[in-house]
Amino acid sequence: MVSVRLVNLTKRFGKVLAVDHLNLEIGHGEFVALLGPSGCGKTTTLLMIAGIYRPTEGHIYFDDRIVDDLEPKDRNVGMVFQSYALYPHMKVFDNIAFPLKLKKVPKEEIREKVRRVARLLHIEDLLDRKPGQLSGGQQQRVALARALVKEPDLFLMDEPLSNLDAKLRVEMRGELKRLQKDLGITTVYVTHDQLEAMTMADRIAVLNHGRLQQYGPPEELYRHPVNMFVAGFIGTTPTNFIEGSLVVGDPPRFEFDGVSIPLPGLELGDAPSRVVLGIRPEDVVIGEGELEGEVYIIEPLGRELIVTISMSGVHIKAITGVDSGLEMRRRVRFSIPPERVYLFDAATGRSIL
Numbered sequence: 001m002v003s004v005r006l007v008n009l010t011k012r013f014g015k016v017l018a019v020d021h022l023n024l025e026i027g028h029g030e031f032v033a034l035l036g037p038s039g040c041g042k043t044t045t046l047l048m049i050a051g052i053y054r055p056t057e058g059h060i061y062f063d064d065r066i067v068d069d070l071e072p073k074d075r076n077v078g079m080v081f082q083s084y085a086l087y088p089h090m091k092v093f094d095n096i097a098f099p100l101k102l103k104k105v106p107k108e109e110i111r112e113k114v115r116r117v118a119r120l121l122h123i124e125d126l127l128d129r130k131p132g133q134l135s136g137g138q139q140q141r142v143a144l145a146r147a148l149v150k151e152p153d154l155f156l157m158d159e160p161l162s163n164l165d166a167k168l169r170v171e172m173r174g175e176l177k178r179l180q181k182d183l184g185i186t187t188v189y190v191t192h193d194q195l196e197a198m199t200m201a202d203r204i205a206v207l208n209h210g211r212l213q214q215y216g217p218p219e220e221l222y223r224h225p226v227n228m229f230v231a232g233f234i235g236t237t238p239t240n241f242i243e244g245s246l247v248v249g250d251p252p253r254f255e256f257d258g259v260s261i262p263l264p265g266l267e268l269g270d271a272p273s274r275v276v277l278g279i280r281p282e283d284v285v286i287g288e289g290e291l292e293g294e295v296y297i298i299e300p301l302g303r304e305l306i307v308t309i310s311m312s313g314v315h316i317k318a319i320t321g322v323d324s325g326l327e328m329r330r331r332v333r334f335s336i337p338p339e340r341v342y343l344f345d346a347a348t349g350r351s352i353l
């Protein structure tokens with residue numbers, strides 16, 4: 001097990017700045033997710049940690065050792081990719097044993113190690129099959145077993161669950177988390193799925209355009225996003241954003257298009273006058289309050305509804321119980337609790353709270 005430190009890690013492909021001065025510390029045994037939209041530099045970062053790509057600038061440390069010049073095979077990392085790339089002509093046993101054979105590990109020891117890791121991943125009954133005779137989830141486990149059998153110091157995973165169907169993905173999500181905690185192997189997990197990152201990781205690094213936006217535990221990113229990008233990216237139903245102006249007073253108020261929302265208890269120093277108010281759909285309170293709009297759409301989710309309220313030309317999504325008696329085109333009262341509000345500088349998108 002190692003800790004990992006990325007210092008000003010940068011990768012350019014010609015004119016493309018794929019990773020831009022990334023600084024990140026990953027503790028011993030920690031599970032860190034690299035989260036961000038397509039093209040933000042997640043895979044490039046992972047491949048630099050693995051030693052497959054050389055950084056254009058910056059350094060990578062494993063514990064206190066600089067590994068910049070270390071070949072991939074000398075870094076003792078286990079990798080799992082989205083396409084698990086099992087060898088189709090080899091039995092499961094031989095697929096898992098492959099990295100050990102390369103290392104010329106004695107036969108008896110290989111047998112024992114393969115059996116142990118197969119037991120851990122509940123695939124011991126599949127060792128004599130070929131990959132083509134396995135389900136997607138079973139293939140995924142074999143790929144994990146092949147990465148784990150080397151007993152790596154560091155586990156690197158790039159969207160390992162994205163080929164699985166929704167149900168299996170949820171199941172494997174839990175099992176992977178459990179496995180990581182049982183083994184205690186430091187893990188970097190790449191995903192563009194915020195739910196996967198939120199449910200699995202100890203800490204999440206949110207990237208956009210190759211740049212680190214925020215790094216912290218899931219609750220912190222959810223409750224205290226540093227900018228509009230993080231507020232919009234984290235959360236199952238995206239955060240509502242409304243642009244308007246901040247009117248200083250007691251209490252301060254947020255105003256847009258004839259609507260005024262009091263924000264008592266908010267400490268505002270030298271806040272800009274043009275701001276964006278953010279509120280999560282799950283924090284909007286339906287049924288009472290001083291705001292009023294029209295029910296525009298209702299989307300049932302089973303236990304809950306997503307209701308879109310139209311008010312003064314903006315749409316605000318709220319999550320509420322199925323028994324709230326709402327109907328399309330009817331008026332609805334609601335409130336935006338000030339303690340749940342985010343405020344961003346409209347010019348920079350940065351949080352001003």
Ligand SMILES: Nc1ncnc2c1ncn2[C@@H]1O[C@H](COP(=O)(O)OP(=O)(O)OP(=O)(O)O)[C@@H](O)[C@H]1O
Nearest residue numbers: 013016017018037038039040041042043044045192
């Ligand atoms: N070998 C390469 N040559 C040129 N440009 C590249 C290369 N690899 C990646 N890029 C570019 O670098 C940027 C980051 O790519 P990267 O693969 O790291 O993104 P990602 O976050 O993994 O995205 P995705 O979620 O789609 O896998 C993108 O703009 C991509 O087009």
Ligand SMILES: [Mg+2]
Nearest residue numbers: 042043044158
């Ligand atoms: Mg990628």
